[in-house]
Amino acid sequence: MSMMIDRRSLLTAGGAAALVPWLPAWAQPISPGLPTVSGADIHLKIAHQMLTVDGKTSHAIGINGTIPGPLVRLKEGTKARIHVANALQGEDSSIHWHGLILPFHMDGVPGISFPGIAPGKSFTYEFPVRQSGTYWYHSHSGLQEQMGHYGPLIIDPADADPVAYDREHVILLSDHSALHPHVIFKKLKQMGGYFNYNKQTLAGLLAGEDQALKDRVAWGAMRMDPTDISDVTGSTYTYLINGLGPADNWTGLFRAGERVRLRIINASAMTTFNVRIPGLTMEVVQADGLNVRPVRVGEFQIAVAETYDVVVTPSDEAYSLIAESSDRSGLARATLAPRAGMTAAVPPLRPRPLATMQDMGMGGMDHGAMGHGGETMKHSMRDMRAAPTVKDTPTVQSISPMPVDRTGDPGQGLEGEPDVLSYQDLVALDRNPDTRTPSRQLQIHLTGNMERYMWAFDGVKMNEVKAPIPFTEGERVRVTLVNDTMMTHPIHLHGHFFELVTGKGDHAPRKHTVNVQPGGKATFDLTADAPGDWAFHCHLLYHMHAGMMQVVTVRPAGEAA
Amino acid sequence: MSLLALLLVTAQHQGHEMPAPEPAPACSPEHAAMGHCTMPEAKAPPAPPAPPPSPAPSCSPEHAAMGHCEMPAPKAPPPPACAPEHAAMGHCTLPDTTPPTPGAGNTPPPPAPRVGAADAIFGADAMAAARARLYAEHGGSAISQVMVDMAEARIGKGRDSYAWDAEARFGGDIDKLAVKSEGEGDFGGSLDEAEVQALWSHAIGPYFDVQAGVRQDIGPGASPTHAVIGFEGLAPYWFDVEGALFLSAKGDVTARLEASYDQRITQWLIVQPMAEVEAAFQDVAERGIGSGVSSVELGVRLRYEIAREFAPYVGFVWDRKLGKTARLARATSDGASRPAFVAGVRFWF
Known part of the structure; x- marks a missing residue:
């Protein structure tokens, strides 16, 4: 005992x-x-x-x-x-x-x-x-x-x-379930909304919560669920920091006034986190391993597989580091404190966000129509002519009718929060190694079907793919990712960094993983300088497992085999 | 406030920097911003100490946690007017004066090669099996689901009865084997009517499958075998719908259409209205069916999902035979209208 x-x-x-x-x-x-x-x-x-x-x-x-x-x-x-x-x-x-x-x-x-x-x-x-x-x-x-x-x-x-700092701590975020991952995947296949216990209800409607009736009807007509933010949620996950749960409370120590560097890594299988430290402003100094000009923020969204380094300068008190899952079904919590044993308040979960018309790819629409579901009916949610490169398969539940670049958005649920980071706040500290104008353009659609839990690039799952995505060694290509789904997809290319096209000239932020907002677009310039075969996939583990993966080949010019 | 914070950071940092900052002639704004060197303009008079960002004394963290008061919001103040120096430090954003990134060219893509770069290093044989598995594993998995949508007792006029409706699916995303069964009978009596279908189910779009196969009727009376062609899927407004045409071995054609809807009252309490209509294209005397719309069943079931996979329910069903079929039913002892209270369980795995 x-x-x-x-x-x-x-x-x-x-x-x-x-x-x-x-x-x-x-x-x-x-x-x-x-x-x-x-x-x-x-x-x-x-x-x-x-x-x-x-x-x-x-x-x-x-x-x-x-x-x-x-x-x-x-x-x-x-x-x-x-x-x-x-x-x-x-x-x-x-x-x-x-x-x-x-x-x-x-x-x-x-x-x-x-x-x-x-x-x-x-x-x-x-x-x-x-x-x-x-x-x-x-x-x-x-x-x-x-x-x-x-x-x-x-x-x-x-x-x-x-980056000047006096002390560093690794903050590795992850999601853990007692269910075997194959069971989680099977449940998702059997019932796409299996883990979502934040759906809209009749009780909610009567209480005046969530969407109004006519919006619910309009979304129902499109078979779209605005509460589908995360496929796997806090109903099965415990969110971990450095392997410890919120009650375990991992604690990192500092001395008051020190510049503390937090190396924050999202190693989750499926969870997008919103990270904040109530009482502290965070100075973002690095994204995906590469230095950026410092940006001071109160909160930032970190997609699966991304890393952000931030520097904080705490006073002589304890702080809670809060990483809330983007669907607000749970949180990871750690404590930063000058002495072991100290804790700070843990704020309650904020209300979960609802997907918007923009998340359905109607970002280009007149904003007057936002929220008036009925008016969107004249926009087909699956007009294959809007995406001629996408194969018409059961994997494609919807095609974004008017996708817009969403790299300036802070992420689902963070709209309207003060001082939240977006990709457009990132500026590389060093000049980009390759500033050539891309000689070629490529558009890749992120497609999926929540009802059948199928995910793919351009409507073709990895198991159905006939040919890889080819690049010539040394060529520079502008790649636009178009999200035809209502979920975010953190897209990762192995072996390369790419420059996000956000108007930062020769100091474009360079990343290995880019989170493409629902119904939106993100564009990057890629110098294919690493010969060989490379994986290219959505870093949501079960999306990748369901088929959202491809092989990228980089071959010397003139070598077809 | 932003300036103040900057000065504070600089001041605090100078206090404990290990190697004395070199009087670096090359101090770029970027490096200064990282706190690595000091720019001339940062040598302002020492900043007064900023108040620590501690909660108001009236609101302790414990009290905030109890909801008794509100901790100050952890937000940085909005930046004031943005001077270029500060923009360079990354502390604010200048109006974007960067010229737009020039447009990319339109060179055609190279031909797609064979995936196999690793063959030269690890051998084609060693790679082939791993590669086949990689492709098959990502999107090619087969899944099974057995859904007993309805397993219930029916209590109405006359004898109490039981009924079931179940479907099992085995296979991949596009092609599956679907096995369906439904039936009913009297407690303490005989099986009234029942059937089993074995269907090939093929996805034709994001929401619908077409289905084709055979149906075998089981029961005390005539038990014909049928060919089946049908569909199943999710209609707009979240209606689960299912329909089929049946061609019996004797050449009789019948049809069935079902629809149901899950209305969530809370996250666990769900009311499910349903309707089923049956029709025949000719009389099927041996099964007591007249041509035309032969029967309609309306039901409403209220289930509580103890787990997603296990939900007891109560409800009401009304089974009404119509037209010629009703007349045939009245001629026997069955009666044409059978309302009943139901209690059962929905489960799946």
Whole structure:
């Protein structure tokens, strides 16, 4: 009994200090509870384990015995050599280094970059470290990522870091369910709205909540559910920070007045988070691992697979770091405090947002028509002529009639909140390496069907794809992603950074993952400078699993095979 | 306020910077903004200490959590007029004077090559299996679902009866095997009528499947086999609809159309009105069916989803035979109209 009490107290408030007892609390270097691996040879072992979150234990997959996996710390200009052993039973595995520029055969996607790592076998990744910043790594095999197979990766710059800070903490966000990921996927296939317990109801209508009756009727006519913000929600997920639940309360320490750098990584399978620290302004200094001109914000939305580094300067008190899921069905919470054991208030969940006409791709419409569902009826929600490159398949539930660029929007539910970051606030700190005008344009539609839970690029699921998306090595292409669905899709291209086209000239923000708002567009310029085959997919795990994935090939000019 | 914050950041930072800031001649605004060096204009008179962003003394975090008072909103103040220096520091945004990004060209794309760059490194054989799995796994999975929409007792005039309606699906997104069964009988008596259908179900659009296959009737009377052609899907306004034509081995053609709607009262309490109409294109004497619209069933069921997969319900159904079929029914002891209270469970897995 006393053992149990000891364990519980270790897991809660005093845990942070207790884990590294030989250091005074204020001197703890980084992220208590998160082991670091570095050096010339790094060893990682993937294995099944149990994970206890807020006192509940469930089955998971970890790396070197922890979830998240250890912090892999590399140094720009060195050579990384990482030995990965797969100790899973009867199941292949892999590690993909998310956002890293490396030879394609070290990218870690089974079937594209390499054959995968068979159970009981290991694979040595070797690549020159050519960049710096905050990144992460995760499995690209099956649905292992949902089970805990992810971890942070930080590369220290070869030269002085342009970001000044006194202390850093990794804040790795993730979503955890006691359900096996294959069960989650099956439920979604059987019933697209399975996890949504925030639907509109008759009781809500009578109470004057949500949409008015005529809008409900108009949306019903289109078979569109405005409450469908997240496919998998807090009804099954617990939202984690560095592997700990809201009650576990991961705590990061600081000394008052220090510039504290938070390296925030969204390693979720399915969850878009809105991040804020009540009482503190955050200075965004890095996005997707690359430095940006500092922007001070009160809140920002972080899509799955994105990273943001922010610097905060806290006073001598405790603060809650709140990462609310975008559908407001739950939150991840951590504490930043000058001393272990301190906590701050946790604000209640805000009301969940409802999708708007703009989320249906009617952004180009006269705003007078917004909210008057009846008037939209004259716009077909599935006019294939509006997207001639999209194949007319059951995967395509809707085509955005008038999609507009939404890179200036803060994200669903954050419209109207003060001081929220949008992509248009990002300006690269360094000049872009390639400022040529693209010689070619490419439009890719993000298509889906919530009723059948099918997701695809251009209406063709990965299993139906006949040919990859080809690029010639060295060419510069302007790619526009058109979201024909009512959900956000964080689209990730492996092996490359691309420049978001937001009017920032030769200081365009460079990213590896771009979140395309519902019914909207986002455009980026890509220099296809990494020969080989690369994965290109929606980073919502179950969207990818349902088919929203493609292979991008980069070949030298004149080489067709 | 923004200027104040900037100065504070600079001042605080200078206090504990480890290597003394080089008197760098090359201090770009970007670096200054990162706090890495000091720009001349930042050497303003020292800023007065800013009040810490602590909650008002009258509102402790505990009280705020209890909803007794409101913590100050954690928002930064809106930036004042934006001086170019501050814009360079990233603290505010100048009106966008960047010239628009020039338009891209229209070079045609290169031909699509074969995916197989890794073959040269790991061998074509080793890659082939992994690649096949990759493509199949992402979008090609097969799913099953067994849905017992209705398993109920019916209490009305005469004998109490039972009824069921279920459908199972196995397969991929486009093509599936659908097995349907429905029927009813009297408690303590015989099975009244029942059927099983085995159908190939093919997606023809985002919402609808066409279905074709066979139906076998089971029961005490005539139990013909039918060929089936039908459809099933989700109609506008969220109506679940299903319809089929049946051609019996004897050449009789009958039809059935069903529709239902889930109205959510709360997240767990759902009322489901439904209607089913049957018609025959000729008399089917052996089954007591006259040509024309032969019967209509109206029902309303109120279910409580203890879990999505398990929902007990209560309701009312009214089964009415029409026209010639009604006359035939009255001739036997069955009667043409059978209202009943129902209680049952809907479950699926």
